[in-house]
Amino acid sequence: MKRVEPVTTKAQLEAFIDFPHDLYKDDPCYVPELFIAQRDLLTPGKHPFHEHSPVQLFLAYDKDKVVGRIAAILNKNHNTFNKTEDGFFGFFDAVNDGEINALLFQQAEQWLRDKGARTIIGPANFSTNETCGLLIAGFDTPPFAMMTYNKEYYESLLNQIGFRKKVDLIAYRFGEDGYDDKSVRVKKALLDRLQSKGITIRPVIKKNFEHEVARIREVYNSAWDRNLGFVPMTEKEFDYLAKDMKMILDTDFCLVAEKDGKAIGFALAIPDINQLLINIKRGRLLPFGLFKLLFGLKKINGIRVIALGVMEGYRKLGIEACFYGTIIEAYRRKKFKRAEASWILEDNDLMNNALLHVKGVPHKRYRIFEKAI
Known part of the structure; x- marks a missing residue:
């Protein structure tokens, strides 16, 4: 049975943080986030983002196995500064399963709608001041520090449920001598x-x-x-x-x-x-x-x-x-x-x-x- 549950316990938070390690275990380009850093980032009272904006984490299960995760984020400072009614999603990872993907986003979108959001934007963990963006080209090398990495099929999963491009972000590479001095x-x-x-x-x-x-x-x-x-x-x-x-x-x-x-x-x-x-x-x-x-x-x-x-x-x-x-x-x-x-x-x-x-x-x-x- 496939289902999605809000994260409410320490054990679930640990599962939320650890899920990508299992999903990417055979991927040579995957870089694990430090557990203590992720735990503090996602814990109210530890990271100052939570002082002004609510976040709800969700886990997707297939029977008793974790198969996906997502965070719904209402960045109140963003909405005040930009005069918008946006919601955000972040920390998204999932197996290549359209049903699981749809269930995750249904929960995240409903949570954001209940808080008055009219739009969902992402991925952002929690905002453009932290890591953000879905990798859509350049899967052949590991990410540089504080840049995201994800499965190639994520773009298709998002398109299937109605997401469209807002903007692209570009990363430029330089070699040992390959630059103009x-x-x-x-x-x-x-x-x-x-x-x-x-x-x-x-x-x-x-x-x-x-x-x-x-x-x-x-x-x-x-x-x-x-x-x-x-x-x-x-x-x-x-x-x-x-x-x-x-x-x-x-x-x-x-x-x-x-x-x-x-x-x-x-x-x-x-x-x-x-x-x-x-x-x-x-x-x-x-x-x-x-x-x-x-x-x-x-x-x-x-x-x-x-x-x-x-x-x-x-x-x-x-x-x-x-x-x-x-x-x-x-x-x-x-x-x-x-x-x-x-x-x-x-x-x-x-x-x-x-x-x-x-x-x-x-x-x-x-x-x-x-x-x-």
């Missing part, structure tokens, strides 16, 4: 010109991390506010994310642009921690996963450029090029072999053209879907 060559001249305007670029100072994070949050919530689906992060949400980032942060890849001491832009690239997580069985750090993580950090040979933004009024002055040049210099110095810039909205012509100009190769495509409910 013009930004490195012109960096000194650009920095001199910026300095004459009172603008400087420097690495984040870890010793002053809390103060740095507060200033970067202001830039983030300003520089990305016109992106589709954007919602400002609360202070607690940004601090939570920053705390996780700090553990793997390399300040050579975390840069701040300042004008007379005020932060006006920042760039962040993170080590591709997925190179290590792919070997952490079922996402458990104990008893041996922690050692793999700690001793493997120096072996990482890739980065993901996760954010690069400048506040309006300071764009096209050369700050972006200086960010790229500085990151490329560090990439060379550390002898890294690969990089990804992701994700970029398909209609963000400025960023897409810039990445193509420096010889970025589009190698993965993710899709956000929507449906009226």
Whole structure:
């Protein structure tokens, strides 16, 4: 008997987190999420998202076997900021079974309708500030850090029940030498010109991390506010994310642009921690996963450029090029072999053209879907 139940117990939450490990057990590109991180993310009182927005998890069963999962998410901050009545789905995984898929979404959609949502959008875990998007092209390699991965048949499952494309997100790949280094060559001249305007670029100072994070949050919530689906992060949400980032942060890849001491832009690239997580069985750090993580950090040979933004009024002055040049210099110095810039909205012509100009190769495509409910 196939059925769907809301997650109400710790045992069900554990099953919800662990289901993908079984579904993808024979997939060489699957990277398990860390159990403790997923548990905290999904637990009210642990992650600050739950302070302003309700989430309901559901599990699908075939007899007593878990065969699917989904989260229904009512992001109140998103709806207030964008003046919409949207609901979201996330953490979606399922066997290739149309009946199971339909049952999962029926429950999620009904829960959202009961709370006043008119549209369901996703996948988003919980919003575009976290991991989001369904992989629809580029299944031949594992995802970079903090990017999603899924079965190829998911797109068909969503189309079968009426979901349609909202927007695509593009990931660009760079090899060891496969990039244009013009930004490195012109960096000194650009920095001199910026300095004459009172603008400087420097690495984040870890010793002053809390103060740095507060200033970067202001830039983030300003520089990305016109992106589709954007919602400002609360202070607690940004601090939570920053705390996780700090553990793997390399300040050579975390840069701040300042004008007379005020932060006006920042760039962040993170080590591709997925190179290590792919070997952490079922996402458990104990008893041996922690050692793999700690001793493997120096072996990482890739980065993901996760954010690069400048506040309006300071764009096209050369700050972006200086960010790229500085990151490329560090990439060379550390002898890294690969990089990804992701994700970029398909209609963000400025960023897409810039990445193509420096010889970025589009190698993965993710899709956000929507449906009226």
